[in-house]
Amino acid sequence: MVCPPFLLSLRKIWRSALIGGGVALLLALVGMVETFHSRSVINNVVSVGQVLFLFPVWYATYVSLRQMSEERKKVMIASFTAGIAGSLPLVLLLLIGAGINLRAMFVNASPALYKILTFGQNLWPGVLVLIVVNVLVTLTAGLLLQLSSRWQRALIQGFLWLFIAGLMRDLILTVTNRWGPLAGVVQFFFAANGLTPLGAVLLLAIVIGLAFWPRRQAESQPANSRARWIVLGSIALILLFLPQILGPFFSEILDNVMMYILMGLGLNIVVGYAGLLDLGYVAFFAIGAYTMGILTSPELNAHPLTYWQALPFAMVIAMISGVILGLPVLKLRGDYLAIVTLGFGEIVRLLVLSDWLRPWLGGTQGIQLIAQPKIGNLTLQSQVQLYYLFLAWVVVVVFIAWRLKDSRLGRSWMALREDEDVARAMGINHVTTKLLAFATGALFSGISGTIFAAKLTSVYPHSMNFLVSINVLALLILGGMGSIPGVFVGALVLIGAPELLREFAEYRYLVYGALLVAMMLYRPEGLWPEERRKLELHEEEFVESTSVAAETE
Amino acid sequence: MLRTRLRGVTFTDIVVWLIGLIIFVGMIWGSIATIRLGKYSASTWTDLIVTGLALGGVYALIALGYTLVYGILRMINFAHSEVFMSGAFTATFAATGLMNIGWWDRMPILSLLIVLAVAALVSATVAFLVERIAYRPLRNAPRLVPLITAIGASFFLQYTFRGLYGSGLKGYPEMAIFKGEVVFFGIRFFKTQLVVIIGAILMMLILYSIVQYTKIGKAMRAVSEDKDTAALMGIDVDRTISTTFVLGGASAGIAGILYLILFPVAHFFMGFIPGLKAFTSAVLGGIGNVPGAFLGGIILGLLESVGPSLFLDGLGIPAAYQLKDAIAFTVLVFILIFRPSGILGERLTETKA
Numbered sequence: 001m002v003c004p005p006f007l008l009s010l011r012k013i014w015r016s017a018l019i020g021g022g023v024a025l026l027l028a029l030v031g032m033v034e035t036f037h038s039r040s041v042i043n044n045v046v047s048v049g050q051v052l053f054l055f056p057v058w059y060a061t062y063v064s065l066r067q068m069s070e071e072r073k074k075v076m077i078a079s080f081t082a083g084i085a086g087s088l089p090l091v092l093l094l095l096i097g098a099g100i101n102l103r104a105m106f107v108n109a110s111p112a113l114y115k116i117l118t119f120g121q122n123l124w125p126g127v128l129v130l131i132v133v134n135v136l137v138t139l140t141a142g143l144l145l146q147l148s149s150r151w152q153r154a155l156i157q158g159f160l161w162l163f164i165a166g167l168m169r170d171l172i173l174t175v176t177n178r179w180g181p182l183a184g185v186v187q188f189f190f191a192a193n194g195l196t197p198l199g200a201v202l203l204l205a206i207v208i209g210l211a212f213w214p215r216r217q218a219e220s221q222p223a224n225s226r227a228r229w230i231v232l233g234s235i236a237l238i239l240l241f242l243p244q245i246l247g248p249f250f251s252e253i254l255d256n257v258m259m260y261i262l263m264g265l266g267l268n269i270v271v272g273y274a275g276l277l278d279l280g281y282v283a284f285f286a287i288g289a290y291t292m293g294i295l296t297s298p299e300l301n302a303h304p305l306t307y308w309q310a311l312p313f314a315m316v317i318a319m320i321s322g323v324i325l326g327l328p329v330l331k332l333r334g335d336y337l338a339i340v341t342l343g344f345g346e347i348v349r350l351l352v353l354s355d356w357l358r359p360w361l362g363g364t365q366g367i368q369l370i371a372q373p374k375i376g377n378l379t380l381q382s383q384v385q386l387y388y389l390f391l392a393w394v395v396v397v398v399f400i401a402w403r404l405k406d407s408r409l410g411r412s413w414m415a416l417r418e419d420e421d422v423a424r425a426m427g428i429n430h431v432t433t434k435l436l437a438f439a440t441g442a443l444f445s446g447i448s449g450t451i452f453a454a455k456l457t458s459v460y461p462h463s464m465n466f467l468v469s470i471n472v473l474a475l476l477i478l479g480g481m482g483s484i485p486g487v488f489v490g491a492l493v494l495i496g497a498p499e500l501l502r503e504f505a506e507y508r509y510l511v512y513g514a515l516l517v518a519m520m521l522y523r524p525e526g527l528w529p530e531e532r533r534k535l536e537l538h539e540e541e542f543v544e545s546t547s548v549a550a551e552t553e
Numbered sequence: 554m555l556r557t558r559l560r561g562v563t564f565t566d567i568v569v570w571l572i573g574l575i576i577f578v579g580m581i582w583g584s585i586a587t588i589r590l591g592k593y594s595a596s597t598w599t600d601l602i603v604t605g606l607a608l609g610g611v612y613a614l615i616a617l618g619y620t621l622v623y624g625i626l627r628m629i630n631f632a633h634s635e636v637f638m639s640g641a642f643t644a645t646f647a648a649t650g651l652m653n654i655g656w657w658d659r660m661p662i663l664s665l666l667i668v669l670a671v672a673a674l675v676s677a678t679v680a681f682l683v684e685r686i687a688y689r690p691l692r693n694a695p696r697l698v699p700l701i702t703a704i705g706a707s708f709f710l711q712y713t714f715r716g717l718y719g720s721g722l723k724g725y726p727e728m729a730i731f732k733g734e735v736v737f738f739g740i741r742f743f744k745t746q747l748v749v750i751i752g753a754i755l756m757m758l759i760l761y762s763i764v765q766y767t768k769i770g771k772a773m774r775a776v777s778e779d780k781d782t783a784a785l786m787g788i789d790v791d792r793t794i795s796t797t798f799v800l801g802g803a804s805a806g807i808a809g810i811l812y813l814i815l816f817p818v819a820h821f822f823m824g825f826i827p828g829l830k831a832f833t834s835a836v837l838g839g840i841g842n843v844p845g846a847f848l849g850g851i852i853l854g855l856l857e858s859v860g861p862s863l864f865l866d867g868l869g870i871p872a873a874y875q876l877k878d879a880i881a882f883t884v885l886v887f888i889l890i891f892r893p894s895g896i897l898g899e900r901l902t903e904t905k906a
Contacts, residue, residue, distance in 0.1 A: 030716030105646045107719040277697055279704075328569045328890045334696040335629040339832065340889050343882040346829070350879040356870045431565060470708060477701060510712035516705025517687050520698050 006074055013064045013078050017086035017138065020060030024053040025089040028117065030510065031108035035503045037116050040194030041166030047194075048167060049116055054137050057086030062141040072146060079142030083135030090117055091127050098123050154211035158204045165203060166194040171500050178247050239391060243384045251383035253499045255455065258390035259448050260495045263472045264479075264487040265397050266444025271473070272482035272530070273410060274437035275417025277338040279469055280325070280345025284318050284442040286352065286464035288449025291317045293367035293459045300360065300367060307373035307454055318446025319439045326438035330431060333420065345469060352461040366460035370453045386455050393451070397444050401484055404440070413437055414482075467509065471495065474512045477519050480526020489528050569890060576883070583864040593862060599740050601859045607746040607815055609854020610753025614808035615831030616838070616846040617760055618680070618801030624841035625777040625797050626692075631703035632683050634828020635710035636802050638821065640676030641809025642714055645725045645819040647671040652726045661730045665810075672806035679710065680802025681795060689791065715821035725817040749811045756807055757847050763800065764843055773797055777841070826878060830857070833885040839895030848896060857881050 027033055037049030061082040065075060094114060102109035118126020144152055169190050176186040189199030243251050263285060270278045294300055295310035329340050352361050373380045380389055404410045412433045415423035424430050453459050475494045479486025498504045615637050622630040651657045651664045687702040731744045764770040772793045775783040784790050830853060838849025860880045
């Protein structure tokens with residue numbers, strides 16, 4: 001007889017495995033499995049697409065098994081059955097797909113997808129293989145749980161790095177090929193597509209070895225000032241020579257990342273510091289870019305200025321438009337503010353697109369022949385040169401943002417964010433404080449826009465859409481609202497990485513959307529959180545722990 | 554009295570009022586100029602008004618979802634536009650299928666019911682799942698948090714459906730019985746417009762009576778009044794909230810079909826603009842208020858269809874119809890700034906607004 005509690009927990013595990021299978025089904029139907037199948041993690045052994053439809057089931061099983069406190073044998077039984085449960089959605093897809101042509105509706109339910117799901121077999125053997133593979137995968141989850149937690153962590157880290165290395169093969173090789181001897185070492189690990197099997201095993205061994213490496217206890221003192229300067233100095237050096245280290249292929253991507261870092265730092269002030277959710281943020285970027293275009297392009301302007309002459313105008317106009325947006329929305333909070341700013345962003349875009357303002361703004365055709373910045377006789381036009389322009393601005397803006405954070409103004413912003421009524425009662429002038437937040441955010445975004453215009457020497461209304469605002473918001477949330485290093489992390493992961501994975505482009509916003517939800521559910525403070533924000537979001541736990549501490553005293 | 558009222562007026566208020574005044578004067582000026590120009594005949598105006606009514610009916614139905622959810626959770630369900638899209642987009646396939654087997658022309662009423670059921674079902678399911686996954690765990694989080702998940706859910710859904718059904722446009726087949734025009738009291742209606750107006754009114758009545766006269770409607774109103782007390786009275790709050798989402802979702806799905814009858818093309822991005830406009834309608838009428846959503850929808854539909862010709866043509870703006878969305882968004886911005894409680898809404902306290 002199986003005891004009822006075990007049955008109960010079995011049902012829970014089946015349910016979560018089924019949900020995992022459902023996610024796998026979704027990934028397959030959305031087309032991600034097929035698209036990513038051409039990229040291997042380990043050459044001819046595992047493709048990224050296969051990981052995509054097996055991992056959700058594994059993860060769901062692992063998480064739910066971890067909550068179950070049963071003996072070894074039962075865990076193994078549970079993980080075995082979870083594999084069967086988890087494979088059901090995809091099996092169903094295969095069976096239905098064999099009878100009906102699903103493609104009339106689901107464009108990705110193609111024979112190519114079925115072939116991937118059945119591992120190249122015919123229908124019935126394929127279904128069997130799919131189930132068996134799923135079972136094997138979930139069994140590893142059961143086995144993993146038998147190990148000590150240290151081994152578990154090491155193995156998970158190992159496979160994670162394996163996956164990242166396989167995914168980023170092209171990137172790693174392009175970079176290392178520039179560095180002679182390193183290339184030989186690295187090439188040993190990689191095959192034509194993904195890692196070599198031997199390389200994979202070796203890499204796994206290395207990561208696991210590192211995880212067990214006897215490590216000195218982290219110093220209890222917060223890093224002393226000398227160590228901090230060394231770290232900062234090395235970061236500065238790396239940033240300074242990044243285009244040279246990575247090579248020309250990456251300069252375009254670096255420029256994009258820097259552009260978004262600038263915008264992110266601006267939105268970080270508005271959303272992160274002051275807590276004003278601005279969804280029309282792209283408007284300021286557009287205003288910066290268009291001001292630059294109108295003032296410097298001979299198309300619309302009889303007396304075109306140079307980049308540097310136009311820059312102050314662009315900056316001032318961006319700031320003023322920030323104030324103009326800010327004034328009417330001073331009284332609004334939360335959701336309404338978000339919608340109004342979104343409305344503003346759309347109005348700006350529609351006006352720019354309209355025939356009415358075409359003589360001044362260029363309409364749908366945009367503005368061409370925008371001036372490029374010149375220093376002496378040197379025109380900054382190559383991507384590497386523009387990188388340094390971006391870098392210079394990023395340094396300035398980071399400095400400003402960093403100094404603002406703990407300034408009187410910065411603390412007022414945070415006070416308003418946390419409780420507007422209390423902040424006002426404490427004597428904070430919410431009008432100027434909020435307007436300054438909007439103006440500063442708009443300024444940074446506008447600067448980013450001017451360089452964008454100069455980089456392309458043209459601006460089009462279509463590049464100023466709502467998605468830009470969402471990109472910036474997503475990178476901010478990934479990194480952690482209110483955190484300056486968070487902006488860098490977010491921009492690298494969300495803007496940099498997708499550019500490297502061509503296949504990813506199509507699913508970019510799908511993943512961003514899921515990411516926004518997942519971050520809010522599981523880690524609202526972001527990857528590199530700001531201390532105060534973290535306390536705010538985990539207030540309950542914090543209060544609980546302090547009250548418990550107080551009680552025990 | 555006047556002095557105490559004036560003391561509260563700040564510089565920013567004056568600026569905002571000035572901007573509002575300029576736009577208002579511009580509107581009046583433009584209208585007078587247009588009418589004096591006499592560019593459009595009376596029948597053109599009635600055509601525009603009928604178009605506006607039909608459009609307004611669709612907005613009103615979508616707006617209902619925003620209003621119901623806002624009433625109960627005090628949050629904007631940003632993903633509602635995608636709920637609308639999901640039902641409409643999916644139903645297009647059902648419609649094409651019915652067309653292919655010949656039911657579309659042979660049994661139009663049955664086919665229409667099937668398509669409506671598909672749309673309502675899909676939209677309701679999506680709405681239910683969004684609430685369950687993205688909103689329920691965060692019900693007590695800071696306000697910004699559910700808003701961000703809502704935006705995330707919206708994008709996730711948009712691009713999921715793009716992945717599922719492809720990024721192209723998908724035509725919704727026209728029905729033979731809806732072709733042509735009818736004349737009532739000397740006013741010309743396209744049959745499609747008539748169907749949409751009647752359908753929207755019918756749906757509004759059904760939903761209104763559900764909210765007002767059924768037990769679940771009573772529970773919804775109780776939860777929107779006070780969650781904790783409602784729970785103490787034996788109302789299952791989670792279930793009531795789920796029902797609200799399902800109800801709003803189903804009406805969005807039906808609105809999706811009505812929208813397709815007017816504009817017979819479906820694509821993954823079709824929800825964004827109507828969603829935003831429906832939200833505007835909800836706020837215009839007074840968010841949280843069911844008749845208000847209807848009123849707001851109709852007003853917005855009229856403004857949008859009549860507005861460009863009436864206000865902007867007279868000002869000499871070329872291709873004014875390009876700015877019809879801009880008019881809707883301007884209405885949105887100004888209603889939120891000047892009267893966030895809307896036309897029929899009660900004055901909300903600041904914490905609620």
